[in-house]
Amino acid sequence: MDDIFPGIFQEKDTFYTENLVPGETVYGERTVQEVGTEYRSWNPDRSKAAAAMKKDLHVFPVDRDSEVLYLGASTGTTVSHFSDIVSSGMVYAVEYSPKIARKILSAVEERENVAPILADARKPEEYAPLCSKVDVIYQDVAQQGQVRILERNAEMFLKEDGHVFLAIKAQSVSSEKEPVEVFEESKERLKDKFEILAGKKLEPFHEDHLFLVLQKN
Numbered sequence: 001m002d003d004i005f006p007g008i009f010q011e012k013d014t015f016y017t018e019n020l021v022p023g024e025t026v027y028g029e030r031t032v033q034e035v036g037t038e039y040r041s042w043n044p045d046r047s048k049a050a051a052a053m054k055k056d057l058h059v060f061p062v063d064r065d066s067e068v069l070y071l072g073a074s075t076g077t078t079v080s081h082f083s084d085i086v087s088s089g090m091v092y093a094v095e096y097s098p099k100i101a102r103k104i105l106s107a108v109e110e111r112e113n114v115a116p117i118l119a120d121a122r123k124p125e126e127y128a129p130l131c132s133k134v135d136v137i138y139q140d141v142a143q144q145g146q147v148r149i150l151e152r153n154a155e156m157f158l159k160e161d162g163h164v165f166l167a168i169k170a171q172s173v174s175s176e177k178e179p180v181e182v183f184e185e186s187k188e189r190l191k192d193k194f195e196i197l198a199g200k201k202l203e204p205f206h207e208d209h210l211f212l213v214l215q216k217n
């Protein structure tokens with residue numbers, strides 16, 4: 001197993017995180033045991049972060065003790081890998097669909113470093129009492145106004161020099177514009193407040209998605 005970023009490992013073509021809850025899996029992922037440690041495979045078809053790494057993402061600014069605000073937690077697939085990575089940090093996992101949020105509760109039951117929050121990422125003031133200042137925002141909400149949602153959350157929660165992982169789904173921003181136009185417009189707007197450290201289109205894993213790594217100015 002090669003150690004490629006803090007808490008992220010690679011063997012052949014597959015990425016792994018060290019399982020924080022050995023013996024438990026979250027979405028039917030494969031596990032591998034090596035020298036007394038259990039690793040969970042990270043599926044690029046199920047997670048945009050893993051897809052970006054498959055596309056040779058060269059930066060992954062997360063440490064073992066990072067605090068992460070995760071917007072669009074869904075059923076907890078990628079959240080669980082971030083929970084593995086920030087083994088002595090924290091993941092605040094925001095999801096607005098009650099039906100989906102119920103599933104994340106069981107997925108992260110035994111993960112003490114995940115705080116599931118049922119809330120709308122467009123209204124950060126509602127979860128401000130539950131969330132501290134964070135080192136990282138991970139956003140994958142697949143809805144309109146994705147850049148605006150990030151700006152508001154970064155203003156309220158992101159530390160100076162903090163980092164962002166942003167998945168932009170072109171179709172959710174505009175079904176009329178070409179994806180490339182949506183991506184260029186989004187990047188132009190983001191440049192006001194962030195430095196763009198990396199950008200990867202996620203085909204063939206996720207059609208018409210751009211994955212950006214940003215740093216707050």
Ligand SMILES: C[S@@+](CC[C@H](N)C(=O)[O-])C[C@H]1O[C@@H](n2cnc3c(N)ncnc32)[C@H](O)[C@@H]1O
Nearest residue numbers: 072074077078095096097120121122140141142
């Ligand atoms: C593409 S899925 C996220 C997948 C997830 N990031 C993963 O990799 O496991 C988008 C999720 O964002 C949620 N979502 C969309 N808009 C939201 C909002 N305004 N606030 C919170 N969650 C939102 C949706 O309900 C959905 O579960």
